Amino acid sequence: MDRNASFRAFVDAHQRPLMRLAYLLTGEVHLAEDLLQSVLVRMIGRWPRLRHIDRPEAYARKALVNQYISWRRRRVTGEVPSAEPPERAYSPEDSTVLRIVLRQALMRLTPKQRAVIVLRFYEDRTERDVADLMGCSVGTVKSQTHHALARLRTLAPELAPNLPALEDPAHMKEARR
Structure with missing residues (x-):
């Protein structure tokens, strides 16, 4: 199996759980996609060495967490703080x-x-x-x-x-x- 086929097989097998972790970390689908893509781009360059380790998905998880924590690119949320919190019109049991x-x-x-x-x-x-x-x-x-x-x-x-x-x-x- 050539290098690219091996990496594609890894991505096919682990993309969903890695994307779920990225989404839970960032809270936004597009940022999660960017985060996962940046980690996968770094991994493909190191793939000749990484494909021989026991658990490359564990490496990918650690890389996701580290990349997320160190990201300098932060999006402005547009939220405006207020002195009074909004009233809640729902049941907390929902x-x-x-x-x-x-x-x-x-x-x-x-x-x-x-x-x-x-x-x-x-x-x-x-x-x-x-x-x-x-x-x-x-x-x-x-x-x-x-x-x-x-x-x-x-x-x-x-x-x-x-x-x-x-x-x-x-x-x-x-x-x-």
Whole structure:
């Protein structure tokens, strides 16, 4: 199998899950497509070496997360902050509305916090897996997760019953000693 055929086979096999991760990170289809395309362009240049590693899809995931976090190109959202939040005319039990509220709250997290939340809870990865993907320590993953969940509770209180419990920071300090 020639180099291009091998890479096409890889893309065919892994494009959907990689695109889903890119979308969850960026929150927009077009930005997700751009992110995935930029990672795949970099990968094809390295494909002669990458095709021999055990899990090139793990490399692609890590590259997506790293590229997303380091992207300097940021789009202006057009959102205008206001002193009063809009009144909510929905039932918090409506799962479609909760998904929309969650997406909007996720978009207001820092890129690292969003990546940690997506990898930990959507992709159901362990703290060690997330640390490896993001190139940081497990402690950083734990603190970013804690801060991100606290921020989500502040941004969208209606999500609180659906979010994992926060550990008491005092308890966390005791555990480190």
